[in-house]
Amino acid sequence: MRKGFIRAAIGVLVAIGLYALLGFLLLPGVALRIANQQLAHYSTLPARLERIEFNPFSLELTLWGLHLGAPGADQVAFERLYANLQVDSLWTGALHLAAVTLDKPHTELAFAKDGTLNLAKLFNLPPSEPKPAQPDSKPFPVRIGVITLNEGYLHFKDERPSEPIEFVYDSMNLALKNLSTLPDDNADMTLVADGPTGGRIDWAGQVSLQPIASHGTLKVTDGRLQVWWPYIRDRIPLDLKQGRFSFSTAYQLNLADTTDLKLEQAALTLAPFAVDSAEGKPLLRLERLDVADTTFDLASRRVTLGKVSSDKLEAWAAHEADGQLDWQKLLASPPAKPAEPQPQPPATTAAPPPAAKPDKPWQILLTDVQLRGYQFHLADRQPKAPVALDVGPLNLDLQGFDSLASKPFTVKLDTGVGKQGKLQASGQVGLQPVSAQLKVATQDLDLRVAQAYISPFVRLELRSGMLDSDLAVDLKGTDPLAFSVTGNAQVNQLHTLDTLKSRDFVRWSRLDVQGLDYRQGEGLNIASIALQQPYVRFMINEDQTTNVDDLIIKQPADPAAPPSSSANKGKPMPIRIGGISINEGSANFADFTLTPNFATAIQQLQGKIGTLDNSSPKAAQVDINGRVDRYAPVVIKGNLTPFDPLNSLDIATSFKRVELTTLTPYSGKFAGYRIRKGRLSLDLHYQIRSGKLQAQNNVLVEQLQLGDRVDSPDAVNLPIKLAVALLKDNQGNIAIALPVSGDLNNPQFSVMPIVWQTLRNLLVRAASAPFKLLGGLVHGADSEDLSSVAFAPGSSELDAQAQASLLKLATALKQRPELRLEVEGTSAKGSDGQLLAQQRLEQEYQNTWYKILQRRGDKVPAQASLLQVPDSEKPALLEGIYRARLKQQPPAAWQQLDSDEHEQKLRDAVIGSWSDSTALLRELGQARASAIKNFLVDKGQLADERVFLIDANLVDAQANAKVATNLHLDAD
Secondary structure, eight states: OHHHHHHHHHHHHHHHHHHHHIIIIIHHHHHHHHHHHHHHHHBSSOEEEEEEEEETTTTEEEEEEEEEEETTEEEEEEEEEEEEEOTTHHHHSSEEEEEEEEESOEEEEEEOTTSOBGGGGSBOOOOOOOOOOOTTOOOOOEEEEEEEEEEEEEEEEEOSSSSOEEEEEEEEEEEEEEEESSTTOOEEEEEEEEOTTOOEEEEEEEEEETTEEEEEEEEEEEEEHHHHHHHHHTTSOEEEEEEEEEEEEEEEEEOSSSOEEEEEEEEEEEEEEEEEETTSOEEEEEEEEEEEEEEEETTTTEEEEEEEEEEEEEEEEEEOTTSOBHHHHHHSOOOOOOOOOOOOOOOOOOOOOOOOOOOOOOEEEEEEEEEEEEEEEEEEOSSSSOEEEEEEEEEEEEEEEESSOSSOEEEEEEEEETTTEEEEEEEEEEETTEEEEEEEEEEEEEGGGGHHHHTTTBOEEEEEEEEEEEEEEEEEEETTEEEEEEEEEEEEEEEEEETTTTEEEEEEEEEEEEEEEEETTTEEEEEEEEEESOEEEEEEOTTSOBHHHHHBOOOOOOTTSOOOOTTTOOOOOOEEEOOEEEEEEEEEEEETTSSSOEEEEEEEEEEEEOOEETTOOOOEEEEEEEEETTTEEEEEEEEEOTTSTTTEEEEEEEEEEEEGGGGHHHHHHHTSEEEEEEEEEEEEEEEEETTEEEEEEEEEEEEEEEEEEOOOTTSOSSOHHHHHHHHOOTTSEEEEEEEEEEETTSTTOOHHHHHHHHHHHHHHHHHTSOOOOOOOOOOOOOSSOOSEEEEOTTOOOOOHHHHHHHHHHHHHHHHOTTEEEEEEEEEEHHHHHHHHHHHHHHHHHHHHHHHHHHHHTOOOOSSGGGOOOOGGGHHHHHHHHHHHHHSSOOOGGGGGSOHHHHHHHHHHHHHHHHHTOHHHHHHHHHHHHHHHHHHHHHTSOOOGGGEEEEEEEEEOOOTTSOEEEEEEEEEO
């Protein structure tokens, strides 16, 4: 018995020893040799496994030193692979591994230029036999207690893009606990991957293999877009300059039936980000973008962005000459390759397949969006002169956006426009249907940006103009378009220039539109329009055309446009303006058909125009008054229908005490004489009823005196001086009534020929009378000689001595009401020429500097004379004045002079060219005469009716260099 026990024990020990010898020594050695043989047979690269260890008692298997690839260039390798098989795998029906550990795995993952993957070419494996599909087969049952990957290394390289993509993760650590292929088993997983190219990955959660599902958290830190950008650049030609991002989210993934992916509490940070075009042109710069509280539901097709905030985006965009945006071209998809023709199947009568159910649209929700400090550089290259506009800094708030809901969302916008403009908008916008209710306010919007768009149609330069507005915009729909705009608007400091003559055309200091109400399809209603300091220039050219005709650029006919006719003209849009008021208006009128040219000015225009309504036959009331040359009042009263003036008009116009010296060009052309003295009063009353005209023209000429004779082919062949003398009454006045009547619908009817013929007949009848006594001159006597007023050279200012003399004269005239005073303005070239030229040069400095400031967009005063020109700017301005005045370049020899001598040469030449100007001397003489009259009226309290201005005169300088302006007395 004892011997049997001993033999059994020895047998067991021998068996254990043999088992241990087999497990520890023989089996690992055989397995290592077979493994290396198989690797050498199937591997396309040098491959080896250094060592295999197996513990037959604990069932622990360890593989050491796997290398696939040339020495020093491993494609796949690891330092150690450890697995611990549990004995209960024999009776549980599942492969049970207590632990699996992989130390320092090394992987080279590379795509070649032709798209082949290096790992797919590591082994030459025999083709596998096809097996019938088993849709109900279940995965092999496996349970692993813990899987650990320590210090993994992954090198990725993709040579398919134009620039290879390459990155490295040299520290990858993975832990999986309780991984199982059994149903509804979950494994806890953590993954941390980091490397020198950034993009650290922190992944934690649970994983299930049956069904395939996972939930947990994922975080990417310091992601670098440069690594992946070649994928984008090959499709969109954008050059990435900067791009870093971080991303984190909680997720749920389930692949049991369909791909069900949900992201919650997702957050993205992009800072900074910058891209250029392929040519190096900057396109976009972003300082920071933060997206938080975001959810994504693939099954529901919904994305919710809870909080979006972004700072300091700067972007460049251009509207190209071909009508496309440059971004549109950059983002356009490359043209698709033409598909190869496919053989067509034979015709069949089978029923067509059922129509596919349309996919559910994606729903995008924006809870709160805040954009701050955005800047946009916009350009339009379609006009002949490209337009550039900077928009920003732009701040935008958006709340409650839902791409599918009918509920409107809230928008608030605050941005700068151009150099000093501002735009604010706030309200609600709807998408289904499209609608908007917005409050829009603008301030100091520079209207000069429209210059490039009006230049092809009109020769007009928009020198300045600022738009202010406070509007409410209500968009009710787009199909059909239905919207309304209400509120107020102002256009300040509008200044337009006739580019042909370089003269002001239309300007005003303020245009105020109150009660603006425009409704699409219904019409335009304006409560009132107020014009502050409006000005307009109207000229008749030598060829009988006007300056307005000159400004219009004739457009080529469009052959595709249908011919216009009354049949295809729609009903005009209803327009109603409650009233127009004019304050401190002025106008200039010039007639260049006359020699000398005629020009006059109307100032102090005040008044109102009543309601203008093109849908109502009611006439508008007109009440306007002003003055010609300051003293002659003008009154226009009555009513008219501006949209149909031939139907109804009743206007009375009155001109009182207009100085006839301004009408010398007309008298020279039609009468053959200049006018030395006289005043004109007109009372005109025009009535139109259904095209029938009834007009009464009452003319009163006071104290008319004709001057020198003028040779004119258009002058009437009548004894004009005799006729004028005969028409005067005992008070020296001429009163004429000229009635006119006719049918304006008759093309042969014209008003002015009838007026002229009536006046000519009257002159003929007056000339037939023999004579009429004329009053003589009366000269007032005084101990002091008051017949002239001395002025300092180049000045129209009255000194103390002159003022004292004029006060005495005014006192004498008030005591002698029968006398009238004539003021003859004079100037002398020898005394005034040099100083006038210097004054004119200073004015040119101011005018030129004024234009420069306007082109820069700087705020300027209402008049150039209010500017103070810096002395440092005058030398450069003088160069331009010299070329404009003398029509030539400065002599080349002057360029060798120092700056002071060069400037003096230019100044002397310009001064010399103006010193001989008869026009300047004449203007000075007129200004001196006006100064005397103004003083007598304002300070001397003399009625302006008793002071007459006669034509200016050029005289020789006195010995004391002063210039005497002669005064003449006349009696009633």
